[in-house]
Every structure is written in structure tokens, then in C-alpha cells.
Amino acid sequence: MQFLRLPDATLHIGDQGPRDGRVVMFANSLGTDLRVWDPLLALLPTDLRIICFDKRGHGLSDATPAPYGMDQLVGDAEAICEALDLRDVTFVGLSIGGLIGQGLAARRPDLLRALVLMDTAAKIGSSEMWQSRIDAVSAGGLPSMAGAIMERWFTQPFRDARPEFALWTNMLTRTTVDGYTGCSAAIAGADLTESTRALTLPVMALAGDQDGSTPPDLVRATAALCGAEFHLVADAGIFPVSNSPRRPRDFLSSFSKGPTHEPL
Template identity: 75%
Template sequence: MQFLRRPDAILHISDQGPRDGRVVMFANSLGTDLRVWDLLLPLLPADLRVIRFDKPGHGLSDASPAPYSMEGLAADAEAICEALALQNVTFIGLSIGGLIGQALAAKRPDLIQALVLMDTAAKIGSAQMWNSRIAAVRESGLEPMGPAIMERWFTAPYRQERPEFALWTNMLTRTTVEGYTGCCAAIAGADLTESTRALQLPVLVLCGDQDGSTPPELVQATADLITGAEFRLVPEAGHIPCAEQPEATARLITDFLERTTR
């Protein structure tokens, strides 16, 4: 089991694949852990060195005291890169993971060579919305809001027909309150519009066509900020296309990797 000790937490990390492979770093969404990528990874090129990590309070990582900041979460990802001596990283971020990727690419253009932003934006929601959610989770936990979150994450056919759907609810509701609310605070305080507008690197922006958390028009607006960014919809997918439509997602990412990392 791999880990990195940070000032406020021990972070669970995963480093798989050839040491000399093309480096791809994944950052998962709010309320999920690094297993969110499990169905996608076997469908990607075999020569990748794949780095994943659990944010504070998610998966096996410690829950450092809330609130968190986007700068702090990006610093965690940066520290992982430095600890593993990574270079020429393609960063793939889902939802809050995409915010982390945008912040890290703006801070360390020498480190990040390309970005895949999935179901994310330069600014997601309002501070009032996130603060209301923080208060609700602190009062009652995550279980009461689980059904509503699942409706935004997954399409109706997936929720109704796939027996593994229940596992996603479990992953969400077993996230620590400190980790979940801490990351909510980081999103509430993040408006990366100007720094994202200034990015100058290859960027692929993906979104499930039925995403209820970061709708396609919001995600496309972020793609439009970045010179040369490509925007693609993943059909029949909600907020987590890497889990709901892994084959289609893998094809889009593989094509981007072949064009930008060879």
C-alpha cells in the first residue's frame, strides 16, 4: 500500500504501470475514491504509468481538518508528483478533480503537459449553494442526500438496471463528513476562470450528455475559455462517464493521448 505523508494527513496513492511509461495522473470526484477509475484503466494503452490518489477524507486517506482550499488540494497533487519524480504529466480530473487539475496546470506549467477535464468547470455552483450543503451534511450526514446525488450522477437506466449501482451510494455515504465538507468548501471558494483562460497546453474537455451535476453547457463554457481546447460529449452518461460509459470514455482519452503524448 502506497502513501504520502502531508502536513495534515496521510494520503493514499497508487502508482501502477511501467516506470518509464507515459505519466497519467487521475483525480477523482467529490464523494468518490480512486476506484472510480477501475473500469476505465484496463481500456487505456498498456504503456501508461498511472498515478491515482484519494483526496483528504476520501477512500483510505486521512481526513485533515476542514475547510480545504483548492490551492491546498492542488498542492497535495503537486507534492505527489514531486515525491514520485514525475515529469510530463497528463492530468485527468473528474469534477473537483478537474478543478484541481486546472489549478495545478496554472501553477506548474513545467509539470503538466496536457489536461483532460471531465464533467467539471472553472467555477461550479455558488458559495451559498455549497455552504448550504456543508451545513446539511454536518447536521445529518451524507445518507439523506444520497438519492438526490445519485440522480445527478447517473442516468435513469443505469440506476434502474445495473446491480452495482448500490455500490456507488455506499462509496458516497461512507466518505467522511470532514473530507466531504472540506472539499465542498474548496469548491465554494474556487473561481478559476482567469487562470484557466490563460492556460496554454493541450486540453480535452469531456462531459456526460445527461450530467445533472455539471451540465454540458457549463462544461462547454469552460472549454470555450481555453484556446484550442476540444469539447466532446459522452452519450448516455451522467456525471461519471468513466464508470457509466467506460468504453466510450476510454476511446476519447486514448485518441487524445496518442495525439499529445507521443
């Protein structure tokens, strides 16, 4: 078990693969922990150095008092890169993880070689919508919202037929209230349209065709904003890595723009 101690929090980190391997860093979504990537990681080449982490208030990381700001969450990812001496990183961000990746690419282009945006956008939802969710979770806890959230996350066939669906519900409901509402506040205050428009590194965007949280058209618009490749993953919600992990693996493996950006 690895960790990074920051001035105000201790973050849980996963670091696997050869120290000299090409680095792929994964940032997961709101209400999940780094285990969300397990189905995909099992399919990736073993010569990569894989970095995952739990956002503050998620998984095994400390839950600092809400609200959080996007700059704060980007700073956490930046601190991990600095502490582990990571450079030439391919950053893969899902949902809020994609916002963190966009922010890190704008702030520290020297750290990243490429960016993969998965079911995310430069701006997600309205501040009013997020405040309503923050109020509901603060009042009733995450179990009170779990049913509605799961409907947005997963397709009906997945919810009906996959026995591991219960584990995803558990992952969500065991997220701390501070972690969920704090990160919700960070999303509510984030509009990265202009900084993402200015990105010059290679970018690829993926969207599940049945994602109810960040619909494909929203992801496609962000891809167009920064000249990214765009791919639609069939029969998937916000977690293409769980619905059909081989499709995201195939897209990641073929992702190459420019002579210094080899495929995974």
C-alpha cells in the same frame, strides 16, 4: 498499498505500470475514491504509468479538519508529483478533480504536458449552494443526501438496471463528513476562470450528456475558455467512466495536440 506522508495528512496513492512509462494522473470527484477509475483503467494501454490518489477525507486518505481550500488540494497533487518525481504528466480530473487539474496546470505548468477536464468547470455552482449542502451534510450526514446526489450523478436507466449502483452509494456515504464538507468548501471558494483562460497546454473536455451536477453547457463553456477540444458522451451522467468507459477511452486515446503530445 502506497502512501505519501505530508506534514498534516497521509494520502493514499495508486501507482501502477512501468516506471518509465508515460504518466497519466487521475483525480476523482467529490464523494468518491480512486476506485472510480477502475472501469476506464482496465481499458488503457499497459505501457502507461497510472497514478491515482484519494483526496484528503476520501477513501483511505486522512480526513483533516474541514474546511479545505483549493490551493491546499492543488498542493496535495503537486506534492505527489514531486514525491514520485513525475514530469510530462497528462492530468485527468473529474469534477473537483478537474478543478485541481486546472489549478495545478496554472501553478506548475512544468509538471503537465496535457490536461483532460471531465464533467467539471472553472467555477462550479455558487457559494450559497455549496454552503447549503455543507450545512445539510453536517447536520444529517451523507446518507441523508445520498438519494438526491445519486439522481444528479447517474441516469435513471443506470440507477434502475445496474446492480453495482449500490456500491456507488456506499462509496459516497462512507466518505468522511470532514472530507465531503471540506472539499465542498474548496469548490465553493474556487473561481479559476482567469487562470484557466490563460492556460497554454493542450486541453480536452468531456461531459456526460445527462450530468446533473456539471451540465454539458457548463463544461462546454470552460472548454471554450481555454481553447479545449470538447466531446459529449451520450447516455452518461457525471461518470462517463462508469456508464460507458469505452467512449472516454476512445477520446483519451485520440487526444493529441502538437508534436510532443502523443495519444494515450
